[in-house]
Amino acid sequence: MGKVTAAQVREFLLGDNPGAPLVDVSLFADALLNYFEATANLAENGAIVADPRTGAPFENPYLKIQERAGAILRKFTHLETDNTLARCRELHGQA
Numbered sequence: 001m002g003k004v005t006a007a008q009v010r011e012f013l014l015g016d017n018p019g020a021p022l023v024d025v026s027l028f029a030d031a032l033l034n035y036f037e038a039t040a041n042l043a044e045n046g047a048i049v050a051d052p053r054t055g056a057p058f059e060n061p062y063l064k065i066q067e068r069a070g071a072i073l074r075k076f077t078h079l080e081t082d083n084t085l086a087r088c089r090e091l092h093g094q095a
Contacts, residue, residue: 003091009028010026012083012084013025013029013079013084017079025079027072031069035066035073047060
């Protein structure tokens with residue numbers, strides 16, 4: 001599985017959204033990478049994990065990271081993201 005970089009996401013977004021504010025593009029790129037990382041962790045470990053010291057079950061902290069990143073991504077409906085997301089999933093191995 002490859003790993004997409006923030007620079008690649010920004011490049012894809014700017015290609016699909018010429019003239020988009022760089023701050024929007026950067027925030028979207030960072031949130032997308034956080035979302036991918038959290039999703040991968042949740043897929044590997046699940047939503048409930050065991051405390052490494054006590055073995056007691058607790059909510060995987062990546063669940064909150066995924067939720068926050070998703071909320072940020074939903075705020076950028078003014079950006080054309082379909083092509084960017086498809087390319088990122090392909091590079092990230094989530095196609």
